Amino acid sequence: MLLYSKDGLFIARVPDGDPYRGAPAGQQTLSIELFSANVFRVKGFREPFVRMSDLCRNSVWRLRGMDRLVRASGPISIAGAEQNEPPSVKDTPLPVVDPVVFPRALHPPVRDGSLDTWPAGRPLALMTEATAEAQPILVRLAYDTTALYAHFAVPDSTPLANAGDDLRLTFKQGDACEIYLSLDDKADPRRTAPVAGDMRLLLGVARDKPFAVVMQPVAPGAPPEAAYTYASHIGENKLQRVQVLAEGMVFAQPNPDDQGYVLQAAIPWKTLGVDGPPAGKMRFDVGVQFSYPNNLPGNQLHATWAAGQPWKESPRDVYVESRLTPATWGEAVFGK
16 A cells, blocks of 8 residues: 555555565466555554455554654755665665663562562553454563563453464464564664574463573574474575573463463573673564464464554464564663
């Protein structure tokens, strides 16, 4: 979908590249695929949202930065090859979003399902449905010199349901909470491929046991046996480290009404390959995977905070879902 101002000036393309659109039309095309979109607002969110759907998929995107558009004055000239050459990803401005401040914990928070010992801070809100009445997921992140702490409060009618046959694939087997981190604060924020320090943490419960898994595409010094390849008919994604972390890092329990759950985690920095939090800005995101009802295999929905897709149907392809795109994440700084 293309966004224009009311007098016809181009603003943006949403989404800016969609890996799920399939092959281009050709001689074997049977019909034109139906496509629709509409813009709407949700109570409690400053930015507008756009819902897009086709015959196979629905997705909802948060339009960040729309409130900061300004009209330029004076002449603007474009010369030479710039007239016809589309901007590269590296030339595309990053979303204008203030960095999130992770509060510092004076004492390690107790992981018992409550927030009594957690530092005060505004939670991140993730949409779960494309309706104004939807109850959001609330995520709180904090830190100290030894660990990163996370608190997820997730509305879910089938809480903590994950088949967990292979913990490295729990993001495709049911409910899971996710933290995306870029621990190299010197890395190019517009990079199109992950570098050392970029990772994804999978947190949840499988086979009645809490689990924590780290996925690192680039992990210098990782043993060869830690490598894992996520492959499908679309492609292969080779990660240098996909490792189940030690037990005791995750606490999770369903709500008393069984309509949601709380998950809390304490992940030592050293487990992530660093001695402590980055000194500068850190790119990050959080997400939640939702299982199908009635214990059907696979994932129904995937909610993320900063990647521009707060709610969408979970991709069916393990290769697509295993890739990391730090350029789409948000920014965080560590409070004093």
